[in-house]
Each structure stands twice: as structure tokens, then as C-alpha cells.
Amino acid sequence: MLHINGNFQKLPGSYLFAETARRTKEYGIAHPEREIIRLGIGDVTQPLVPAVIAAMHRAVDEMGQRETFRGYGPDYGYDFLVNAIRANEYASRGIDLDYDEVFISDGAKSDVGNIQELFAPDALIAVTDPVYPVYVDSNAMAGRTGDWDGSSWSRLVYLPCNAENGFEPPLPRGPVDVIYLCYPNNPTGTVLNRRQLQRFVNWAKEHGAIIIYDAAYRAYVTTPDIPLSIYEIPGAREVAIECCSFSKTAGFTGTRCAWTVVPHEVCGLNDKGEKVPLNGLWKRRMSTKFNGVSYPVQRAAAAVYSPEGQAQIRTVIAGYMENARIIREGLRGMGWDVYGGKDAPYIWLKLPDGIDSWTFFDRLLHECQVVGTPGVGFGPSGEGYFRLTAFNTKELTQRAVERISKWRL
Amino acid sequence: MLHINGNFQKLPGSYLFAETARRTKEYGIAHPEREIIRLGIGDVTQPLVPAVIAAMHRAVDEMGQRETFRGYGPDYGYDFLVNAIRANEYASRGIDLDYDEVFISDGAKSDVGNIQELFAPDALIAVTDPVYPVYVDSNAMAGRTGDWDGSSWSRLVYLPCNAENGFEPPLPRGPVDVIYLCYPNNPTGTVLNRRQLQRFVNWAKEHGAIIIYDAAYRAYVTTPDIPLSIYEIPGAREVAIECCSFSKTAGFTGTRCAWTVVPHEVCGLNDKGEKVPLNGLWKRRMSTKFNGVSYPVQRAAAAVYSPEGQAQIRTVIAGYMENARIIREGLRGMGWDVYGGKDAPYIWLKLPDGIDSWTFFDRLLHECQVVGTPGVGFGPSGEGYFRLTAFNTKELTQRAVERISKWRL
Numbered sequence: 001m002l003h004i005n006g007n008f009q010k011l012p013g014s015y016l017f018a019e020t021a022r023r024t025k026e027y028g029i030a031h032p033e034r035e036i037i038r039l040g041i042g043d044v045t046q047p048l049v050p051a052v053i054a055a056m057h058r059a060v061d062e063m064g065q066r067e068t069f070r071g072y073g074p075d076y077g078y079d080f081l082v083n084a085i086r087a088n089e090y091a092s093r094g095i096d097l098d099y100d101e102v103f104i105s106d107g108a109k110s111d112v113g114n115i116q117e118l119f120a121p122d123a124l125i126a127v128t129d130p131v132y133p134v135y136v137d138s139n140a141m142a143g144r145t146g147d148w149d150g151s152s153w154s155r156l157v158y159l160p161c162n163a164e165n166g167f168e169p170p171l172p173r174g175p176v177d178v179i180y181l182c183y184p185n186n187p188t189g190t191v192l193n194r195r196q197l198q199r200f201v202n203w204a205k206e207h208g209a210i211i212i213y214d215a216a217y218r219a220y221v222t223t224p225d226i227p228l229s230i231y232e233i234p235g236a237r238e239v240a241i242e243c244c245s246f247s248k249t250a251g252f253t254g255t256r257c258a259w260t261v262v263p264h265e266v267c268g269l270n271d272k273g274e275k276v277p278l279n280g281l282w283k284r285r286m287s288t289k290f291n292g293v294s295y296p297v298q299r300a301a302a303a304v305y306s307p308e309g310q311a312q313i314r315t316v317i318a319g320y321m322e323n324a325r326i327i328r329e330g331l332r333g334m335g336w337d338v339y340g341g342k343d344a345p346y347i348w349l350k351l352p353d354g355i356d357s358w359t360f361f362d363r364l365l366h367e368c369q370v371v372g373t374p375g376v377g378f379g380p381s382g383e384g385y386f387r388l389t390a391f392n393t394k395e396l397t398q399r400a401v402e403r404i405s406k407w408r409l
Numbered sequence: 410m411l412h413i414n415g416n417f418q419k420l421p422g423s424y425l426f427a428e429t430a431r432r433t434k435e436y437g438i439a440h441p442e443r444e445i446i447r448l449g450i451g452d453v454t455q456p457l458v459p460a461v462i463a464a465m466h467r468a469v470d471e472m473g474q475r476e477t478f479r480g481y482g483p484d485y486g487y488d489f490l491v492n493a494i495r496a497n498e499y500a501s502r503g504i505d506l507d508y509d510e511v512f513i514s515d516g517a518k519s520d521v522g523n524i525q526e527l528f529a530p531d532a533l534i535a536v537t538d539p540v541y542p543v544y545v546d547s548n549a550m551a552g553r554t555g556d557w558d559g560s561s562w563s564r565l566v567y568l569p570c571n572a573e574n575g576f577e578p579p580l581p582r583g584p585v586d587v588i589y590l591c592y593p594n595n596p597t598g599t600v601l602n603r604r605q606l607q608r609f610v611n612w613a614k615e616h617g618a619i620i621i622y623d624a625a626y627r628a629y630v631t632t633p634d635i636p637l638s639i640y641e642i643p644g645a646r647e648v649a650i651e652c653c654s655f656s657k658t659a660g661f662t663g664t665r666c667a668w669t670v671v672p673h674e675v676c677g678l679n680d681k682g683e684k685v686p687l688n689g690l691w692k693r694r695m696s697t698k699f700n701g702v703s704y705p706v707q708r709a710a711a712a713v714y715s716p717e718g719q720a721q722i723r724t725v726i727a728g729y730m731e732n733a734r735i736i737r738e739g740l741r742g743m744g745w746d747v748y749g750g751k752d753a754p755y756i757w758l759k760l761p762d763g764i765d766s767w768t769f770f771d772r773l774l775h776e777c778q779v780v781g782t783p784g785v786g787f788g789p790s791g792e793g794y795f796r797l798t799a800f801n802t803k804e805l806t807q808r809a810v811e812r813i814s815k816w817r818l
Contacts, residue, residue, distance in 0.1 A: 001617025002586040003529035004677035008690045015696065043480035053473035056705070057466060063664065064462035070663040071452035106515050106665075106700070113698030117550065120412035137697045141526065177411040208410025254479040255472065256515075256703045268413035281417045287424065288546045289522030291515070294665045296465070297703050 007143045012150075016133065016377035017041055020361065024371050031369075037400040039327070039388040040371040042186065042346070044251045046319065048300070049312035052250060055303030059296035073292040076283070077104025077259070081298045084305045085259055089244070095231045101263050101279065103286055104293050104301075108216045108245035108258040112180070113138040114289075115212055115241060115260070118281045119268070123177040126157035128169045130187050130378030130385070132214065135180040151380050160381040161188060163350055167339060168196055171203045179204065181230075182214040184221060187378045187387040188348040189324075189340015191226045197233050204239040210266055210278070211240040216258075219249040219317055221343040237263040241278065248345065250304045250313050257293055257301040320345050323397040324390035330401035345390040348375070352409065353384075360386050368403040416552045421559075425542065425786035426450055429770065433780050440778075446809040448736070448797040449780040451595065451755070453660045455728065457709070458721035461659060464712030468705035482701040485692070486513025486668070490707045493714045494668055498653070504640045510672050510688065512695055513702050513710075517625050517654035517667040521589070522547040523698075524621060524650060524669070527690045528677070532586040535566035537578045539596050539787030539794070541623065544589040560789050569790040570597060572759055576748060577605055580612045588613065590639075591623035593630060596787045596796040597757040598733075598749015600635045606642050613648040619675055619687070620649040625667075628658040628726055630752040646672040650687065657754065659713045659722045666702055666710040729754050732806040733799035739810035754799040757784070761818065762793075769795050777812040 020040055028036055048056075062068035076082070082102045090097050105111050113134050116123075125139050136156065139145050146155025157176050159169035167190040172179065181200065183192050192200075204211050213230040221228055230240045242261040246252035262282045267275040303309045328341035337350035349372075351360050357374035364370050364386075375385030390397070429449055437445055457465075471477035485491070491511045499506050514520050522543050525532075534548050545565065548554050555564025566585050568578035576599040581588065590609065592601050601609075613620050622639040630637055639649045651670040655661035671691045676684040712718045737750035746759035758781075760769050766783035773779050773795075781798075784791030799806070 002532060002619050002677040004679055004685050004687070004690060005527055005529055006680050008527070008693060009679055009685065011693065041481075045475070045478070045480065047475050047478040048472045050473065053469060056469045056472075060462060060465045060469060060705075063457045063465075064459065066454070066456050069454070069456040069660075071454065071660075072450075072662045106703075109700045110698060118414055118417070120414055123411060134697060141694070141697065210411050251478075251480075253481045254701070254704045256700065268411040270413055270418055271415050276413050276418065278413070281413060284417060284420065285550070288543060288550065289519060291518045291665065292663070294515075294703055294706050295663045296469075296705065 005141065007141050010148055011137060011140055012148055016373065020371065020373060023362065024365060027365055034369045036365075036369045036371060037392065037396045038371045039392055039397070039400055040373050042389050043253050043391060044248065045391050045393065046251055046316045048251050048255065049309060049316065051303045051306050051309035051312055052300045056296050056300040059299035063295065070295045073295055073298070075287045075290065075292055076100070077102070077293065078295070078298050081302045084302045088305045090229065090231065093229060093232060095229060097261060098264065100283075101261055103260045103262065103282060104298060105258050105260060105286075105290070106256045106293050108214060108243045108247065108260075109134055111243045111258060111260040112212060112214055114285065115243075115282070116142055116144070117285055118278050119144075119178060124155070124157065124175070126159055126172050126176040126179045127379075128181060128185070129158040129160050129380060130375060130382035131180070132182055132186050133378070135212070158379065158381065161185075161190070162381055163337060163339070168192065171199065175207055176209055178210055178212060180212045180214070182216070184217040184344035185340070185346075186217065186344070187346055187373070187375070187382065189342075189344035189346035190348070191221065191223065191343045194225065194227055194233065197227055197230065201230070201233045201235045201239060205235055209239065210268070213240050213242045215242055216245040217248055217344045218244065219313070220321060220345055222321065223343050226343060231261070231263075238265040241266060246301050246304060250301070250309075251316065252301070255297055255300060257297050319394070320390045323392065323394055326394070326397050326401055327388055327390065330405065334405055341390065347388040347390070349386040349388060351384050351386055355409070357383055357386055363409065368400070368407050370400045370403060414550065416550050419557055420546060420549055421557055425782065429780065429782060432771065433774060436774050443778045445774075445778045445780060446801065446805045447780045448801055448806070448809055449782050451798050452662050452800060453657065454800050454802065455660055455725045457660050457664065458718060458725065460712045460715050460718035460721055461709045465705050465709040468708035472704065479704045482704055482707070484696040484699065484701055485509070486511070486702065487704070487707050490711045493711045497714045499638065499640065502638060502641060504638060506670060507673065509692075510670055512669045512671065512691065513707060514667050514669060514699070515665045515702050517623060517652045517656065517669075518543055520652045520667060520669040521621060521623055523694065524652075524691070525551055525553070526694055527687050528553075528587060533564070533566065533584070535568055535581050535585040535588045536788075537590060537594070538567040538569050538789060539784060539791035540589070541591055541595050542787070544621070567788065567790065570594075570599070571790055572746060572748070577601065580608065584616055585618055587619055587621060589621045589623070591625070593626040593753035594749070594755075595626065595753070596755055596782070596784070596791070598751075598753035598755035599757070600630065600632065600752045603634065603636055603642065606636055606639065610639070610642045610644045610648060614644055618648065619677070620645075622649050622651045624651055625654040626657055626753045627653065628722070629730060629754055631730065632752050635752060640670070640672075647674040650675060655710050655713060659710070659718075660725065661710070664706055664709060666706050728803070729799045732801065732803055735803070735806050735810055736797055736799065739814065743814055750799065756797040756799070758795040758797060760793050760795055764818070766792055766795055772818065777809070777816050779809045779812060
């Protein structure tokens with residue numbers, strides 16, 4: 001009889017956001033008269049900008065006429081979008097990418113989840129801690145992370161990021177094969193500067209490791225000279241795969257478009273000890289198990305790079321970052337230790353000693369009617385921290401901060 | 410240093426359609442004065458129907474207004490689409506599916522490629538032969554199919570389908586864990602009737618196997634009483650996962666929407682010998698590595714089930730099937746042995762003895778300027794056969810048949 005992939009049963013049961021949603025719903029049912037303000041899940045709330053909407057309408061009309069109808073698109077994305085990304089996201093920063101190094105997909109979540117298919121089953125994985133759960137869970141499903149002991153995986157290298165080390169992950173102490181980095185970081189909202197990122201690139205080159213660099217939040221960076229792409233760092237083309245997304249840049253969380261860069265230089269070894277470029281393996285993976293992104297969606301994404309599109313998305317992002325400032329400065333003014341919120345839409349709150357993050361979640365919900373996300377949900381080093389997001393309206397964000405300011409924890 | 414997933418290097422190099430495209434392009438460059446007619450790749454050519462276009466425009470407008478904007482959708486698809494599929498594709502045939510048994514995705518190719526992630530690494534796979542390559546390649550990448558010897562995989566069970574057995578695949582001779590079936594069949598264009606499909610369901614129940622049933626071409630069935638869903642067969646809910654698509658039903662090859670049904674009864678064993686429902690594993694897979702289908706695309710798909718949408722897509726499909734009739738009857742009238750083309754947009758041609766399918770491809774291209782697909786590209790039992798498709802215009806389809814009728818092979 002068919003046996004299942006047993007690794008699935010090693011995964012801890014409840015997904016973080018399912019649990020916060022359950023507790024929030026339960027509270028709302030018990031207290032229907034109270035207004036709950038959600039600063040929890042990292043979803044955008046502002047509509048797609050007019051330039052994007054107009055482009056999508058035009059593409060939909062094309063799909064309705066025989067002369068302009070498009071069937072199967074190129075497996076790796078249409079020229080017009082690949083080239084817009086190469087020009088606007090990379091060439092503009094002095095980074096030359098070949099045409100066939102950029103792969104369009106339906107989401108960075110899909111790409112960072114699927115990329116591990118290229119690695120040997122016993123590849124050793126390192127992640128920053130706290131961490132976006134997809135990097136861990138996708139490797140756990142493939143059997144690379146050992147066993148779950150209730151708080152951590154036995155065969156996963158955690159790189160703790162906390163107030164003590166300024167949220168700069170330490171280099172792995174022993175050899176690892178793959179390091180997942182997400183900067184600007186989800187959930188801490190912190191960034192790495194050039195020197196800090198260069199250390200990781202150098203380490204990867206020295207140790208034959210590769211870096212999966214998730215830059216989904218790059219559009220939120222405001223601090224000067226913070227790298228937006230890992231390819232701004234010398235040597236990165238030899239060791240780094242970069243995943244980016246239109247989700248947070250242009251509000252595409254429900255529209256679905258992203259890209260991944262796999263430079264020709266990035267290699268792994270085969271059983272004979274020969275270097276094999278991962279670019280070719282990713283092409284094969286994508287052409288076998290994927291069939292391209294919807295044509296109107298790709299047109300919508302390309303419109304982000306029009307002059308109007310750029311101006312419009314900057315306004316939206318500025319609005320979210322004003323919310324981040326309100327939270328960051330508001331809480332800091334009350335004496336909280338607050339991180340992030342300057343180069344990312346996430347604010348990472350250090351909790352007073354002795355209060356765990358799920359207790360804080362419950363008290364914030366019950367006493368302030370504000371919903372956030374417990375830090376421990378992102379990894380063991382997230383305990384004692386709490387994530388707030390900048391994606392609600394300005395009005396509700398201000399009201400949430402006011403409630404917290406009057407609160408006695 | 411990072412080692413790669415070595416299974417990728419076992420895959421044969423050139424993808425079938427890349428090779429046919431290369432030869433066609435080469436011929437076109439050498440003979441620019443000749444008109445080439447493409448009856449090769451299985452892509453649609455008619456535009457999206459008006460009901461679909463209108464729904465997609467409305468959804469795009471919703472995405473441009475704050476009040477109606479949609480961010481992340483449900484991981485498994487919006488209610489409105491899941492319920493439209495349950496009602497129109499299943500309840501209308503007496504099949505009751507639970508809400509959480511239907512999963513919306515960006516394509517049946519993605520789903521049939523990803524579903525193997527739920528199986529143990531050593532699950533034994535059976536495929537009909539000839540076969541849609543994705544079933545094989547996705548399992549090969551996971552290391553289940555052994556080694557490629559130039560024409561077949563050492564650890565894959567082939568179920569040959571040919572003129573001699575009336576294209577009814579034989580039951581596996583020994584135990585297998587998973588059987589992939591595609592009906593109406595790509596590439597042969599043939600179908601299985603209830604009795605034939607019941608044999609497979611019964612066999613799977615007896616042997617603890619499961620069936621992955623790809624019904625992407627179900628909308629093309631014209632023969633009465635041919636099952637459109639495997640769940641029309643008693644017992645199928647216990648053993649079958651069904652993948653369907655809007656690609657061929659409604660011209661969504663470039664728009665991207667599909668669904669997969671995983672009934673609660675379908676189980677595999679874990680290491681303790683306990684039965685584990687695959688439904689829960691697929692939920693976990695989809696929520697970890699996928700983030701839903703674009704909202705306007707889901708609205709477009711739901712519009713296929715409006716009365717206007719249904720009438721409009723039936724007209725389009727009838728047009729393609731008229732082309733299939735032209736090819737089938739035209740070639741049959743010339744004395745060829747022709748299969749399919751009655752319940753599927755594919756016509757499967759038996760070649761005269763002694764001519765292999767790549768030679769026929771080259772001669773048809775060079776002497777008639779007609780492009781098809783060599784049968785051997787779909788598996789060893791495809792040698793001696795050739796696939797033609799019904800997706801070109803009526804005019805060009807007729808012209809291609811005329812050229813073949815004057816041809817002396």
C-alpha cells in the first residue's frame with residue numbers, strides 16, 4: 001500500500017496565523033461591542049495603483065480578441081516583464097543580469113518553498129532565528145531538518161538574532177550548505193548593511209555554501225546605503241539566489257507575481273564532484289512543474305515600472321511607512337524597546353522580562369483589543385518579542401498606539 | 410559544499426516540444442516562402458469568451474478600490490469558485506464533494522507535478538505509455554523512477570496503450586503504489602468507459618494503490634456515457650485524486666486556473682502502519698508552498714459557469730471538435746489508422762510499418778509543411794504513432810489535411 005512522505009507528520013500542527021486568528025475570533029464573538037484593531041498579518045490594504053489597473057484592463061481586452069489573445073506564455077516569464085525587472089531593479093544599480101537569470105513566478109512564497117528541490121536530500125540548512133516559516137517547513141517536508149522537539153528542529157542550524165547582537169545573525173559555527181537570509185527582515189524589520197552582508201557572502205564563498213536571499217521588502221528601505229539586492233555585494237553572483245515579489249512593493253498579495261534570480265555562477269556539486277549550475281536545474285524544475293504566470297498579471301506587474309506606476313507605488317509605501325513611524329515612535333516614547341519599522345513595514349517589540357509572547361498576545365487583545373503576532377511563532381529566539389505591522393489605516397494605527405499608551409501592562 | 414539533487418541529472422536533456430520547435434524553426438528559416446501549418450503543441454487559439462472577459466474586468470476594478478480590494482486570498486481558493494466547481498462539475502452529476510476537498514491552483518501541470526511530494530520516496534509509480542511527460546519527470550526529480558536508459562526508466566511501471574489493446578491500459582502485473590491516468594487521454598485522444606475505469610478503481614482498492622486522475626480534457630467528450638469525473642465510478646472516492654483545469658475547457662492556457670480534488674477517504678500509510686488522509690497533507694503542502702490564485706483570475710474562472718459562459722465555451726469547443734473531425738475523417742478517408750479526435754482535441758495516427766515517428770515528423774514538415782508531434786516523445790509505446798491537434802483554425806486545419814491527402818509517403 002502507498003506510504004506517505006513521513007516528513008509531513010513531523011511538522012508541528014497549528015500554523016501561527018491560524019492560531020492568532022482563532023483566538024481573535026473567539027474574543028470578538030465574546031465581546032462584539034469592542035473594536036478590534038489588527039496589526040497582525042502582513043497583508044497590504046491599499047488598492048492596486050491606477051497605472052497597474054489600467055495595464056491589467058488593457059491586457060484583459062487583449063485576451064478577448066483573437067488577434068491579441070495569448071495562450072501558454074514562456075515558462076520563465078514574458079520578455080517585457082523580465083526586461084523591465086532587469087532594467088529597473090538591477091541595471092539601475094549597476095547590476096547586469098542575463099535574460100535567462102530572471103524567472104517570473106506566482107509568488108516569492110512559491111519560489112522560496114520550491115527552491116530546496118534543487119538541493120541534495122541531506123543538505124544542511126541554516127536560517128536566521130526568528131524566521132519566516134516557509135524556509136523551514138519546505139525543508140522539513142523534504143526531510144532535511146531532523147525532528148521537531150516542540151520548539152526547534154534537531155538538524156537545522158539556527159542563527160539567533162536578538163537585541164543583544166543587534167539583530168545581526170552570527171555566521172554559522174560549522175559547515176552548512178544553504179543559508180536563508182531575508183532582508184529587510186520579516187519578522188524583525190531590521191536590515192543588514194553592506195559590511196554585514198559582505199561577511200555572509202564571503203563566508204558562503206569560503207565554505208561552498210549558497211545563500212537564498214529573500215528581498216521581498218526591499219521597497220521599504222529608507223536608510224541610505226542599505227543594499228536592496230544582494231548582488232550589490234561583490235562576489236554575490238557566485239553564491240546567491242535572490243527572491244523578490246510585487247506583493248509588498250505594489251500591493252500584489254492577491255494579484256500574485258514575483259521573480260527569482262539564479263545567476264549562472266551559482267553551483268552545487270554532483271556525485272562525481274563536478275560543479276553543476278543551479279540555473280539549469282531551476283529551468284528544468286520550472287518548465288516541468290509550472291506553466292507561467294497569468295498574462296494580465298504580468299502586464300500589471302510591468303506597469304509598476306512606468307513613471308506613473310513608480311510615483312503611485314511610492315505614495316502607497318510612504319503611507320505604510322508613516323504608520324510604521326507612528327508605531328515605532330509612539331511605543332518608543334512610552335519607554336518600550338522597539339526595533340525595525342524604519343526600513344520595513346514590521347515593528348519588533350522587545351517585551352518586558354518575564355512575559356512570554358503568547359501571554360502578551362492575549363493581554364494585548366483582551367485589554368487593548370489590538371492584535372499582533374507572538375514572536376515565538378517565528379522561532380525559538382522570537383520568544384520575548386512581538387511583531388506589529390504597518391499595513392492598517394493611519395487612523396486605526398494611531399488609535400491602537402493611543403490605546404497601548406494608556407495601558408498598564 | 411552544497412550537493413545538488415542528483416536526480417535532475419538523470420533526466421534526458423531535450424524536452425520534446427523544444428526539439429520539435431527547433432526543427433520547425435530551422436526549416437522555416439531555410440524555406441521562408443513556404444507556409445508552415447502547426448498541428449503540434451496543444452495550446453488553444455480562440456480568445457477568452459465575453460462572459461469571462463467581463464467578469465475579469467469587474468474584478469480588476471474591484472482591485473483598484475479600497476473598499477473592494479483583495480489581498481491574500483484563501484490558500485485553497487475563494488468560496489465563490491470552489492462552490493461553483495462543486496455545483497457545476499460534480500453535484501450536477503450526482504457527486505457530492507465537501508468544501509475542503511476542492512483546491513484551486515494556477516494549473517493542472519503544477520498540481521500533477523507537485524502531488525508526488527505527498528508520497529514516500531520509494532513509492533512505485535505506474536503510468537500509461539504513451540504519457541504526458543510531467544507525471545514521469547516530477548517523480549524522476551524525486552528519485553522514484555530509477556535510471557533512464559535512453560528510452561525508458563528502470564523503476565517505472567509502464568502500461569502500454571496501443572492499437573492492439575484498443576488503447577485500454579492493462580492493469581499493473583505486480584503491486585504499484587500510484588497509477589497516473591489521463592482521460593480523455595493526452596496524447597492518444599482515447600477515453601475509458603465506465604467498465605474500463607471501474608477495473609482500475611477496483612484494482613487500486615484491492616492493492617492499496619491510489620490513482621491520480623488527470624481530467625483536463627473532460628469538456629471535449631461527445632460520446633454518451635463516458636465518465637467525465639472518476640468520482641462517477643463507485644469506490645473512486647477511496648482511491649482517486651482528480652486534477653482538472655480551465656485551460657482547455659475555457660481557453661485559460663495563458664490565464665492560469667485549475668483545481669484538484671482530494672477526497673477525505675484517500676489515504677496512505679505512515680511508518681507506524683496507520684492510515685493518513687492525503688487531504689490534510691495536501692492542505693499543508695499548499696499552505697506552505699503556495700499562496701493562492703490571482704483574484705481576477707478566480708473571478709474569470711467562476712464566470713465560465715454562468716449561463717452565458719457555458720453557452721460561449723460550448724461554441725468554442727464545438728469549433729475545435731469540428732477541426733478534430735476534419736482531421737480524423739480526412740485521414741481515415743485516405744486509409745490511415747486514426748484514433749482519438751472524438752472525445753478529445755488530439756488525433757493519434759498509426760504510422761505505416763517501418764517508419765519511426767521522428768522520421769515521419771521530418772517528412773511531414775519537409776514535404777507537407779505540417780507540424781505534429783512524434784509519438785515516441787510521449788514514451789516508448791508512442792513509437793510508430795504521431796499526434797495531431799485540433800487547435801488551429803478551421804481553414805488551416807482543412808488546408809493541412811488537403812496537403813496530406815495529395816502526399817505520397
